[in-house]
Amino acid sequence: RDYEEVTRSVLESFGISQSSISRAFIEESKKLLEEFEQRDLGGHDFIALVIDGKYLSHENIVIALGITMSGVKAPLGFIQTTSENSEAIKGLLKNLIGRNFRFEEGLLTIIDGSKGLKKAVEETFGKFTLTQRCQWHKRENVVSYLREEEKAIYRGKIQRAYNEPDYE
Known part of the structure; x- marks a missing residue:
């Protein structure tokens, strides 16, 4: 139940400090973020x-x-x-x-x-x-004007209308 204390004792037994793990995490996540932000999107349609x-x-x-x-x-x-x-x-x-x-x-x-x-x-x-x-945003905007007990009913009605393939 004392995860923090167990983690500290394990780290100390291996001679690893929390700050070195934090530095390693920051460096690795910085590298992954840069790769994400710079990746080429041209290969996708x-x-x-x-x-x-x-x-x-x-x-x-x-x-x-x-x-x-x-x-x-x-x-x-x-x-x-x-x-x-x-x-x-x-x-x-x-x-x-x-x-x-x-x-x-x-x-x-x-x-x-x-x-x-x-x-x-x-x-x-x-x-x-x-x-x-976005249909979700529109639906939630519409039902926000209703009483709480009506919201679920009209969410269903609006969703069924969105699911119709044409207007009849």
Whole structure:
């Protein structure tokens, strides 16, 4: 039950300090992060790009996730920013393009409805992209106006409507 004490005693018995393990972890994770942020994206046939902001330890992280023609989802990049503003997002998108992210044959971009995201996508990809509002975000926005006891009912109704192949 005393994991911390056991870990310290094991480390001391091998002559390894916590600070040396911490330094090794920092160095290795720095190297892996650099490889991730610099990898060439040109070998993939991306047809869609999902961009969304998430909070991680009270920090806003905007994530770009690519979807290939075969349906494979691949994290492409991320930035830490105070908000989903267009300038920060354009920096992320231009970084992807600099790493050979191809979009000139057409790209579906899925966002949460943020004006900053929409502006960044339109200014960066122009006529080569169609932008769609994420269904999950739209559904949650709609049901947020309902009473708590109605939310589950309308989530189901909206989801069934999304699943319909056409309008009749």
